[in-house]
Amino acid sequence: MTSLFDPYYLGGLHLKNRVVMPPMTRTRTTEGELPTDGDLPNALMAKYYGQRASAGLIITEPGDIDQSSHGYARTPGHHSKAQMQGWRLVTDEVHRHGGTIFMQLWHVGRLAHSSILPNGQTPVGATTERAETSQVFAHGPDGKLQFMTPDTPRALSTDEVAAMAGTFAKAAANARAAGADGVEIHGANGYIFEQFMNSALNTRTDRYGGDVEGRTRFLMEVVDAVVAELGPGRVGVRLSPFGSYGDIPKDPLVEETFLYVVEQLGRRGVAYVHLVYELLPTGNMETGEFNPPEYLDHALLAKARAVFPGAFIWCGGFTNLARAQAALDSGLVDLIAFGRTYIANPDLVERLRHGWPLAEPDRSGFYTRNGEVGYTDYPSYSDETSANSAA
Incomplete structure (x- = not known):
């Protein structure tokens, strides 16, 4: 029987276990000196990721492919030299601890506000339909950051x-130059690719709309360009079928689209599909919650498994070893991503392996610039017990 702690070979990369740290926005960047620098990864972020390098795979928080893809304040990017210098700090630290790291690339599409876009420009999307019930982290009328x-x-x-x-291919090349082992294309959570793929939202009449081939053409063109840049096995794609995050409407063709996309990704040498199902329809990072792992549609995933030769990562609602192991035992997924659990447990793999208790994250520290507080100040279990003994 496969164990969560067994190694896994992903596109030729040796992962020391099947635990994944998924992308989580944390807004700990440093502001660049020049407007074109964007928000920069820094030494504090390097420490954060290095603390969690016992994961089999780390996927970084999403990064903007260019300035016009910026949707949330204080998120990093992959388009400036200064950003790449910051990311090099991160990858060097993760590799120093024996970890493997992919960088997530995103474009938020319509989930943006002009207050944080270059020259106050208008956000872009598949259509002109506004995400009325969603929220983004941007500057209010008083200039202060708020949802x-x-x-x-x-x-x-x-x-x-x-x-x-x-543009995506250039960002992928920048990530590779900064030391990333690969990249993940963010095709989930209501961002730009899902805005195109959703048959209820995409009403375009050009070659990027209409039938399933047209609605997924944008994603496939980007995947082709990024795989050509990095090579097969170095690219993953995140998808959220049935998700409503980001004001994505219910899609009557969701199963057809999902299976078509997965099959096409397999033909292109994509290393993995990263699946996530969201529960709440809002786009507020503070309140978004995930469906529990039991929500996994076994019949649909079995069909996807039959047409996709790469790995499946399952993310959303995993908070303990039993749930993770049960998902692996189904034979339908290969790797398990623990999201918010990783925030408070830098040594999560060790805690799960030894049955040590898991710490609970403090939500007030999720999205701040309060330095290490709520970010890198969560102790490992051994440090915690040592401190308690000394007291």
């Missing part, structure tokens, strides 16, 4: 959509 409703987007032109594949 706000996204602006009404401008629909991307056909040529603009086509050109974005090159």
Whole structure:
């Protein structure tokens, strides 16, 4: 029987276990000196990821492919030299601890606000439909950062959509230059790719709309460009079928689209599909919750398994070893991602392996610039017990 602590070979990379630290926005960046620098990864972030390098795979928080893809304040990017220097601190620290790290690339599409976009420009999306019930972290009328409703987007032109594949490929090349072992394309959670793939939202009449091939064309063009840049086995894709996060409407063609996408990704040499199901329909990072692992549609995933030769990562609601092991025992997934549990447990793998108690994260420290507080100040179990003994 497969154990959570067994090694796994992912696209030729040796993962020391099947535990994944998934992407989680933490807003601990440093502001760049120049406007074109963007928000920068830093030594504090390197410490945070290095503390958690016992995971088989770390996938970093999402990073903007360029300045116009910026949707949330204080999130890092992959488009400036200063950012790549910051990411190098992160990858060096993770590798020093024997870890493997992929960087997540995103474009938020319509889930953005003009207050944090270059020159106050309008967000872009598949259509001009606004995400009315979602929220993004941006500057309010008083200039202070707060959660706000996204602006009404401008629909991307056909040529603009086509050109974005090159932008993603450039960001992937930057990630590789900064020491990443691979990248993950964020095709989930209501961001730009899901805005195109959703048959209820995408009403375009050009080659990026219409049938399933048209609605998924954008994602496939980006995947083709990134795989050409990094090679097969170095690219993963995150998907959230049935998700409503980011004001994504219910899609009557969701199963057809999901199975088509998975099959096409397999043909392109994608290393893994990272699956996540969200519960709440809002786009508020503070309150978003996940469905429990039992929500996994075994019949649908079995169909996906039959057409995708790579790995499946399952994320959402895993809070203990029993749930994770049960998901592995189903034979339908290969790797298990523990999200918020990783925030408070830098030594999560060791705690799970030895049956040590898990710490609970403090939500007030999720999205702040309070330095190490709620970020790198969570002790390992051995440090915690030593401190208690000394007291």
